[in-house]
Amino acid sequence: MTAPLDVDGTAAPPRANGELVFSAPWESRAFGMAVTLYEAGAFTWPQFQAALIARIAAWENAPDQNRPWSYYHHWLAALEDVLDEQGTISCDEVATRALTLAQRPAGHDHHH
Amino acid sequence: MTTSSESGEAPSAALRTEALEQLLTERGLIDSEIVDAFITNYETNVGPLNGAKVVAKAWTDPEYRRRLLADGTSAIKELGFGGPQGEHIVVVENTPTTHNVVVCTLCSCYPWPVLGLPPGWYKDPVYRARVVKEPRTVLSEMGLDLGDDVHITVRDSTSEVRWLVLPERPAGTEHLTEEELVPLVTRDAMVGVAKAAAA
Numbered sequence: 001m002t003a004p005l006d007v008d009g010t011a012a013p014p015r016a017n018g019e020l021v022f023s024a025p026w027e028s029r030a031f032g033m034a035v036t037l038y039e040a041g042a043f044t045w046p047q048f049q050a051a052l053i054a055r056i057a058a059w060e061n062a063p064d065q066n067r068p069w070s071y072y073h074h075w076l077a078a079l080e081d082v083l084d085e086q087g088t089i090s091c092d093e094v095a096t097r098a099l100t101l102a103q104r105p106a107g108h109d110h111h112h
Numbered sequence: 113m114t115t116s117s118e119s120g121e122a123p124s125a126a127l128r129t130e131a132l133e134q135l136l137t138e139r140g141l142i143d144s145e146i147v148d149a150f151i152t153n154y155e156t157n158v159g160p161l162n163g164a165k166v167v168a169k170a171w172t173d174p175e176y177r178r179r180l181l182a183d184g185t186s187a188i189k190e191l192g193f194g195g196p197q198g199e200h201i202v203v204v205e206n207t208p209t210t211h212n213v214v215v216c217t218l219c220s221c222y223p224w225p226v227l228g229l230p231p232g233w234y235k236d237p238v239y240r241a242r243v244v245k246e247p248r249t250v251l252s253e254m255g256l257d258l259g260d261d262v263h264i265t266v267r268d269s270t271s272e273v274r275w276l277v278l279p280e281r282p283a284g285t286e287h288l289t290e291e292e293l294v295p296l297v298t299r300d301a302m303v304g305v306a307k308a309a310a311a
Contacts, residue, residue: 022155026125026126026130029130032150032156036142037136044184045271070125071235076128076129083132093130094131098131101127108156
């Protein structure tokens with residue numbers, strides 16, 4: 001990495017140009033998990049890409065066009081699809097665990 | 113930080129994400145510290161400044177420009193920029209008569225090592241659908257009016273080809289050094305929805 005140039009125009013790093021990369025913490029976790037698993041060789045990028053394309057296409061082809069667009073919902077669903085398809089972690093397991101987490105007493109819902 | 117447990121779809125996605133991370137961690141498939149490191153890197157280090165350095169070098173070094181147009185990925189790697197979504201980067205040059213603009217019609221393919229993660233509008237279904245059908249109108253709405261004599265080519269990125277635009281060097285910048293040119297190169301110019309402008 002070269003020494004940082006003193007640049008504060010629109011070419012500055014993501015935080016500095018007024019555009020947040022992630023709009024909620026879970027989006028960054030979903031992003032980070034996919035990249036970590038890909039780098040560890042858990043799946044190829046085209047595999048993940050295909051799952052992401054399928055999720056986005058399903059949303060775009062659905063008749064109800066009034067649902068809000070959330071890119072990272074599709075990203076997360078694609079990650080779950082790939083892991084489910086491989087038999088690594090099933091979507092049911094994720095749903096069951098999420099339900100357990102939802103039933104935690106208040107004050108325990110922070111990620112650590 | 114407040115939790116969003118009472119608003120719409122967000123809690124289920126947040127909870128599913130947390131559930132998935134727990135399961136992956138328990139099985140030894142991920143280490144949360146490594147996940148943290150990737151997130152921090154994309155939030156703070158990897159951004160369009162990398163691409164701006166590539167473009168400024170191409171503007172000032174004809175031999176580098178030739179290598180960049182011949183093999184984007186390896187010329188970009190020369191400057192130390194690589195990693196996920198850095199494979200198969202193809203660089204196309206904008207000229208006074210030819211304008212390239214980049215989209216990913218199917219999802220969000222984007223050359224992360226040089227531009228960081230894509231902005232919201234790039235991933236938006238509206239941009240992805242419309243820029244293909246009516247590029248001149250979309251570009252005009254985004255503030256870039258191109259004359260009728262300028263030929264527009266829409267480049268559709270995929271996991272096999274990720275496009276990066278080499279913008280035109282602005283007129284009146286002949287006296288500037290490579291370092292002085294870097295701040296003139298914007299993310300939007302490298303996606304092809306804007307031009308680089310003299311400061």
